[in-house]
Amino acid sequence: MHNSSGYPIGRKGNRQYEEDCERSFQSLKAIGANTIAVPVCWDAFEPEEGAYDVSYVHTVIDNIRCHGLHGILLWFGTWKNGQMEYTPAWVKKDRKRFPRVLCKDGTETTVLSPHSRSNLEQDAKAFCALMEIIRDYDEKQETILAVQVENEPGIYAATRRDFGEAGTKAFEEDVPEEVRRTAETAEGAMHDSWVKNGRRKQGNWREMFGPFGAELCTAWAIAGYIDEIAARGKDIYDIFMYTNVWMDRNSDYGWNLAGLEYPCGGAVSKCLPLWHCACGHLDAICPDIYEQNPEAVRKAYGIYGKEEQGWPLYVPESGLTAVNATCMFDAVGSRQAIGYHVFGIESCLDPEGRLKESAEPVMHSFTMLTAAAGLLLPGGGAQAIHAFCQSVGQDSCFLEVGNRRCRVSFAGVAMDYAGWVPFDYHHGRDSEGEPRRVPVSLTEETARGLLFCMGEDEFFLVGHKVRLFFTEQVPEDGSLPAGWMNGQHLAHGMEFLCLEEGHFEEGAFVTDRIRSGDEARHGIWAQYDCGVVHFILGTSQGRN
Structure with missing residues (x-):
């Protein structure tokens, strides 16, 4: 769905909301989808501290059920596209209790600090409340297949690290031993930076990785933050959990600069080995793919689809394009992708509710994959x-x-x-x-x-x-x-x-x-x- 479609799908009694909700499900039927990914927005779920809107979640699940679909719930908590836009107003107002990432000159960003225990604890409380509601309302029916923990996390601001007190302390501390071991065996930028800086056995992030150290320090903090939230949620309801990635375009384009071209600290290609090291409680780390170069799309499949290492390929966001419609066959047939979502699906319909010509290629692909689903699933019998x-x-x-x-x-x-x-x-x-x-x-x-x-x-x-x-x-x-x-x-x-x-x-x-x-x-x-x-x-x- 589009970002704010979670509000009407989770509400009753408002004519405009009901029309918007129906439009969302109408688009899914037109495109041939079998699963809907719906945002659960922290500001709607907990508008006042400690007051969780249970009916909001129930209504989302009820709407998915009555349309004969399965659902993925997207937790828009601390992060949404490298920002904090979906945090409740009471979190945004209390900057002392819920500190922001600071730039070098002291400017506050619109990003919560990943180094703050207060930020983590508040997010985790709300997330655990959400998992309890899903478990109690849906465990037997299994309408909800998975939960996304945060959305495209990272710092999308003019800094690659938090210059606040806690962030600076973390940056100056010695790099954890498990990170050094990962750098020794990893391929790509993390290993290359470690080698370039003398293959040190010990040192802080700058000493170990040079200019890349700030991004890795931020990634370590964010990955640990998200993994702890996932671990707590799984203790309540052990469902498939993943986080998604605003990609760095496989490190092949532009200036390749964190904070400017993608949120710093996310699980981009150059930071992915560190995320795999940190996130033992996530079931997948997933690329949001909007590339128009087919080779770049396929390269992303190879980077994020590491089934032999326990990391399946799942594409939670992609474009409504002819390139994507074709490439997803590579993802499913050659990389054993377990799921493929197209973002903003309401845009597949014209004002009269008809499928746009530009959306037909994706509809064609979904039709074929649905027809072959039994052959793709385990036990399908294909040699x-x-x-x-x-x-x-x-x-x-x-x-x-x-x-x-x-x-x-x-x-x-x-x-x-x-x-x-x-x-x-x-x-x-x-x-x-x-x-x-x-x-x-x-x-x-x-x-x-x-x-x-x-x-x-x-x-x-x-x-x-x-x-x-x-x-x-x-x-x-x-x-x-x-x-x-x-x-x-x-x-x-x-x-x-x-x-x-x-x-x-x-x-x-x-x-x-x-x-x-x-x-x-x-x-x-x-x-x-x-x-x-x-x-x-x-x-x-x-x-x-």
């Missing part, structure tokens, strides 16, 4: 999953699939086709109104798909504007089979024991439409609304 995504200007790609070779075409059947051509009357010979060419800009929707290998010859496919051709492996004697010389002959020569469209019900595949004849002799094609394509290939005469 391997291949993700393929078209780049701008790309007409095809190539996969090794078991004992077969697979050509994935994004540009029709043969050389005389310049773009996507479906082959059944449900879609028409040509996609109406679409140019017959490969996409040439990042604003255009590109093809993508997931191929699930269930056995040597059996497969499931979900995809959009893709067409698959299979051959055996290349002969070892240097020859080329005659049937490969012509694309049409190759397509016609594929033998199917089964080719059908369908869907899953309680784990079982149900056939909706059988393909044969013209629908089967031009490759195995898929469009987003085909459901799941199931096919079994015949074994060639050259293979036993």
Whole structure:
């Protein structure tokens, strides 16, 4: 949802709130989502100190239930986008009890200090009260799947550390031993700074890490602050908890300066090893990805998706863009992402409540991932999953699939086709109104798909504007089979024991439409609304 949608979703009796609430859920239905991420704002939850609005949380959960969805609750507490905007007025007014981060010249920022026990304790009390309400109201029904602890934490102000008394004391203290050990083994900026400053065994943050020390000191304070809040919350209700990250764009862009281009102290790429060290009670540390460069998006998946280290990839915010719609197939198929959210989903609708054309690519992707959900979940039965995504200007790609070779075409059947051509009357010979060419800009929707290998010859496919051709492996004697010389002959020569469209019900595949004849002799094609394509290939005469 948009940031302030949590207010109307958690309120009753106000016509405008009810209209806004309905608009939020209408947008989710239009885009094909199954989970809603709703902010729980500290100022609404605890408007007066110690007075928690239980009905606010109950109403949020009730609204999610009545629309048949699951929910993620986002705790907007000490931090929201590197600021303190959602803290209650009584916290903002009492600057002595709830100290702010100070700049070097003594200027107070609009950020609560992560070095203050008073700040932490007040936030933790409210968070624990929230967890008690969720547990008591929802533990049996499990409407709420996860809770986000804070939002894009850090200092988004003209300083990289707190120059207040507590912050200065922390900066001048010796770096904890576990941080030094992390620096020894980490890859990237943290390790490089430690090496550059003499591989010291002991010293304060400046002595150990030089100019990078201030950012790491702030990150250590914030990570510990959030992990303590998560630990207390898990003691009450042990649900999936994570925090999200206003990224540093993988440290590849701009000035790469904390405090100016991203909140200092957040779990950005260069600080991530330290956060992993500090946050033993979080289940994931998650990137908010708004990049328009597909390679930058995929690089972020690799940085934050460390399943082998116990850190799954989960994208809690991303853009409503064609690039994102395609890249999420890489996240799910290649990086085993456990969830993918698009931010500000109400913006997918026009004033009349219709899905905007610009939002269709994400809707297409959500439709396909929903259709394939049973295959993606543990126990889905796939021996391997291949993700393929078209780049701008790309007409095809190539996969090794078991004992077969697979050509994935994004540009029709043969050389005389310049773009996507479906082959059944449900879609028409040509996609109406679409140019017959490969996409040439990042604003255009590109093809993508997931191929699930269930056995040597059996497969499931979900995809959009893709067409698959299979051959055996290349002969070892240097020859080329005659049937490969012509694309049409190759397509016609594929033998199917089964080719059908369908869907899953309680784990079982149900056939909706059988393909044969013209629908089967031009490759195995898929469009987003085909459901799941199931096919079994015949074994060639050259293979036993």
